[in-house]
Amino acid sequence: MSRLSAALAAGLLLSLEASGKTVRGLFRSEAARQQHGQFITKFMYQGRNGLLACRLDNPALAVEKEARLLLYRDMEPDLDNLSCSQRLGKAQIAVPLSQEERNQTIPLQPSPTAWQVLYADRYTCEESSATPSYADLGFTLLLFNPDSAGNPLDHFSAEEAGLHSFYFLLLLAYFVACCIYVQPLHQALRKGGPMHTVLKVLTTALALQGCSALCNYIHLARYSRDGTGIPVMGSLAEFWDMVSQVSMLYMLLSLCVGWTLSRGRKPQSRPLQWERSPASTAVAVGGVVTQGGLLLWEQYSESGGEHHSYHAQQSLAGVLLLVLRVGLSLLLASVLYQITSTERSTLKRDFYLCFAKGCFLWFLCHPVLFLASAVFNDHQREKVVTIGVILCQSISMVILYQLFLSRSLYWEVSSLSSVSLPLTMSRTNHRGRL
Template identity: 80%
Template sequence: MSPLIATLVGLLLLSGDVCGKTVTGVFRSDAARQQRGQFITKFMYQGESGVIVCRLDNPALAVEKESRLLVYQDMDSDLDNLSCSDRLGRARFTIPLSEEEHNRTIPRRQAPTAWQVLYADRYTCQESAVIPSIGDLSFTVLLFNADSAGNPLEHFSAEEAGLHSFYFLLLLAYFISCCIYVQPLLQALRKGGPMHTVLKVLTTVLALQLCSALCNYIHLGRFSRDGTGLPLMGSLAELLDMVSQVSMLYLLLSLCMGWTLSRGRKPQSRPLQWEQSPASTAVAVGGVVTQGVLLLWEQYSVLESEHRSYHAQQSLAGLLLIALRVSLAVLLASVLYQIISTERSTLKRDFYLCFAKGCFLWFLCHPVLVLLSAIFNEHQREKVVTIGVIICQSISMVILYQLFLSRSLYWEVSSLSSVSLPLTMSRANHRGHY
């Protein structure tokens, strides 16, 4: 257990004091003219004690350009129809950039509110004026929310607040579960048995989710200190989660459709078994490939958002992914219904029903949570979906683990008819091992 303890201690050391969100870059006059205000960042303040800080490398150049920051509250799309001067004049307040550092308190609001920061200068609305080649202006912008003590030191935007603590609790739950169940699981994997392949795939998916949660926690922990984090670690977390999603889909389709993971095994025309016909192979491979493509597309569409999870489903790829999961749930429901309706054994029906619960929870939790999130406030929706999906899919894995590890259930069912369950060994091999 020493490696696990060392990992937990390392995670605890990452929980340091928070600083602020940091955005670094260059104020460009040509970009400000083209966009009618250069977009800098967006941040959701929690309602009180919000602060924006701007630091300049060359204040004299800022004075010469008459540089300023424009801060908008809930920037409306109608601004696109206004003239340049009217658009800039709609800013909630303006921060003239004339010194090395500027601090500005955000007006207090009753509820969390999104604010956007734009840059403009004397050349932004002067279409005919020639922008002199006097260089661009390097900047650092920090945005702070109030922490638990009311001081403006919390960098997380309102829609991200609490995710860091959630991942810590999730890792703690994983750690405790590993301490309790890792030895029985390893023993079951060493012994093999009818459900050996299922347990291996489930364990792989669980390991991928654990690594994803760890990467997210490290990224957010670093982000809370320097306002930048480790974007590569956040991307790795999303990649690991996508691989686990695809692996789980592969497993569930294999179990329900009878497309065995062991290709050398002869197909059996029994319940939950499916001959490897071109049609069955196309459904299984097509479902896995389609989900993988949609996950990559969804991830690509949110690359510009800082550590934003694809679970939020705010793009066309996300909607298609939801539709795919609902379709797969309907497909699996039809297959399981046919099996359960023709099964006479009560024990086997209980086995199939328990398996159906795990499948439907895995597939339908995401679409249902996306629909339910509509009743929450804007800053809570992403957290509700992200946290809810992780918890529901973890419960689904617990159900499947309990089903396939239970000696009182799956062992008795498989011993009644070893060829009637998915991914089982032949009757001859079964007797040889036991």
């Protein structure tokens, strides 16, 4: 009965041009021969009634080629060491392609399991003979997980489930915070003052994170309907997030390194000002270029060209990016230690320590979460890292905002007049007396 309901659901979906994860392309006999099975896609099934549905453009050609899909559980590390015939024989499920539409129910999965889909035909293991010049076989492949009612209608692989709801809640939080704080922040930016540049960079970085979350939400909302989404929106989300990352890095390095290099020849009444010098600018620009290069390398080093979160480090570039973050954390720790070790004022030391908390949370959350994700299951790791990094970096921005817009702490450590500082208690009281 469950197989019948799965088949009926698939037929209804196909007739309505709706789909789960959708893969369109060409089955190529030559590619299958070279690779001992042409890799098509990977999908993580969970629960009962998972479904694979395949639509062919030319079923007669598929029959002549004896075309078939082979499904492997993603826990066969020795597949590459097997001969062609042994590899094809290792498939857990073989789906012959002899009809225009073919539906295959995936057996019950006790826990979320990744399945690889390969294409093979009668020519795949024929090493000596030449492959006839058949036309390539066009296909549309649909992959579904069961929804909460047990029907194969869930468009997301197990490792993607929940991200759509997370980005919706994140955007809702951004909207509420914007409604509450946009007016006082706008007033603070209009007044200028010693922290004007810092507040502009913080605001820009936060706005870029909001744009990234919006693009991700739009992409996943479309993906939930057609299984394809809007890849350009996914790429834009990654781009805005990368720009936000390098903006924050430039600001933090400029504040710490610039202040350290200039504190011996300039008055220290204003802690962590944006002090420009050739050396501090070179350090900040060097860090930004290095991180930006690694982020771009990490994005383009993944195979398959599919949209993915760069927070899931799965390449050499990703590992180097984590190492860079740890190295920058050590650099900032050294710089802030030099500042606090010679500072006599308790209030200023508290100011620097609060700034250090924001910095370390920003840089170290990614490496720490990446290591901590090893204790989670495969389908949870990417979500733990992605959601954790976004939340931790948002909290870091809140800490820095509170520090530089503080009504009491920054007013006392900066030794500036309350008239030039935004959101000060003394200015509020003065207005009340007037």
